[in-house]
Amino acid sequence: MDLRQLPALNAIRAFEAAARHENFSRAADELFVTHGAVSHQVRALEDELGVKLFTRNGKRLCLTDAGMRYAQQVRTALMMLADATRQVRASDRDRRLVVSMLSSFAARFVTPRIGTFIERHPEIDVELQSTNALTDFARDDVDLAIRFGFGSYPGLYVEPLLDEAFFPACAPTLNGGKLPQTPADLVHYNLLRSDDELWRPWFDAAGLDTLTEPKRGILYQDSSNLLQAAIEGQGIALVRRSLALHDLLDGRLVRLFDIDGPSPWHYFFVCPPPLLGTPRVQAFRTWILQEVAQFKLLCDELDARRAAGKCPEECAREGGWKGIAARSAGTGGTEDETHAATAVTARP
Numbered sequence: 001m002d003l004r005q006l007p008a009l010n011a012i013r014a015f016e017a018a019a020r021h022e023n024f025s026r027a028a029d030e031l032f033v034t035h036g037a038v039s040h041q042v043r044a045l046e047d048e049l050g051v052k053l054f055t056r057n058g059k060r061l062c063l064t065d066a067g068m069r070y071a072q073q074v075r076t077a078l079m080m081l082a083d084a085t086r087q088v089r090a091s092d093r094d095r096r097l098v099v100s101m102l103s104s105f106a107a108r109f110v111t112p113r114i115g116t117f118i119e120r121h122p123e124i125d126v127e128l129q130s131t132n133a134l135t136d137f138a139r140d141d142v143d144l145a146i147r148f149g150f151g152s153y154p155g156l157y158v159e160p161l162l163d164e165a166f167f168p169a170c171a172p173t174l175n176g177g178k179l180p181q182t183p184a185d186l187v188h189y190n191l192l193r194s195d196d197e198l199w200r201p202w203f204d205a206a207g208l209d210t211l212t213e214p215k216r217g218i219l220y221q222d223s224s225n226l227l228q229a230a231i232e233g234q235g236i237a238l239v240r241r242s243l244a245l246h247d248l249l250d251g252r253l254v255r256l257f258d259i260d261g262p263s264p265w266h267y268f269f270v271c272p273p274p275l276l277g278t279p280r281v282q283a284f285r286t287w288i289l290q291e292v293a294q295f296k297l298l299c300d301e302l303d304a305r306r307a308a309g310k311c312p313e314e315c316a317r318e319g320g321w322k323g324i325a326a327r328s329a330g331t332g333g334t335e336d337e338t339h340a341a342t343a344v345t346a347r348p
Helices: 009-021 024-031 035-049 065-093 103-110 114-120 183-188 200-205 223-231 241-249 279-307 312-317 320-328 336-342
Strands: 054-057 060-063 096-101 125-130 144-149 157-162 166-170 237-240 266-271
Touching: 009 024, 009 035, 009 065, 024 035, 060 065, 096 103, 096 279, 103 125, 103 144, 103 223, 103 241, 114 125, 114 279, 144 279, 157 279, 166 200, 166 241, 223 237, 223 241, 237 241, 241 279, 266 279
Parallel strands: 096 125, 096 144
Antiparallel strands: 054 060, 144 266, 157 266, 166 237
């Protein structure tokens, strides 16, 4: 038979659903169309074939003998088509890696580094989903997530990735370069506000009982925007170490005081247990653990430079974070085995 003479696929699907349910309304619900649309498609198919496919017995819809034979053969053909489609999608899905994370972490930590993963794994197509919403692995088409939280994610493979800390930072040119010398001096400066980075825990760590949470000025909803405001000299921000390190090493920001604010949240590598062993997820896990190990070396380097009194301009002259990372590469190895030992698979 000439394939061009086949009935329309929509009509075939409407007939198969109606034959299976023996009801136009239930077939319409399944196909997300109206009762009238299914009825019209079936009548058009009967006219095209020149055969009656259904009879009505009261309110019940019954297949004719010809309709029954046709329904069985159509169902087999549709199942073969669906199976072929699944196989094609599965082969493409093996090459595609979908990763979900906070938009700030994607912008400040992953994006500056992801080029090395792409160079190592050109066979993997990476899709970074930047979102502040928790991934629902049962619903969303996501392979793994980097979550910022407490680490309790029942039913998922959960691996500690990176601890977090908060501290004040600002542009080196803020106030003409006259920066606060003690934590108490902060009362004279504009403190930037954020929903996620509250000042009170850091004030407590610094012994500043009299200072209160700033109430005026722009309230930043995104930590990356908060960082950029500090870089532009708009005030002093309470920043996350994971997001600010590059700007500190490149001289765009300077850290104020050697006091870390406690963070109740940390970063975790999370994925459904069945996906953990897939090559694409294992490749990303290995890569991110290596990047975290390199990040910790850079943190140590920054602390050493601060202790030695090196100014931001000196760090910038040495090539910033990329130059420093290149010189320290290979000295720290990876933390793959250490992290594997501390990883947990949460139980429902």
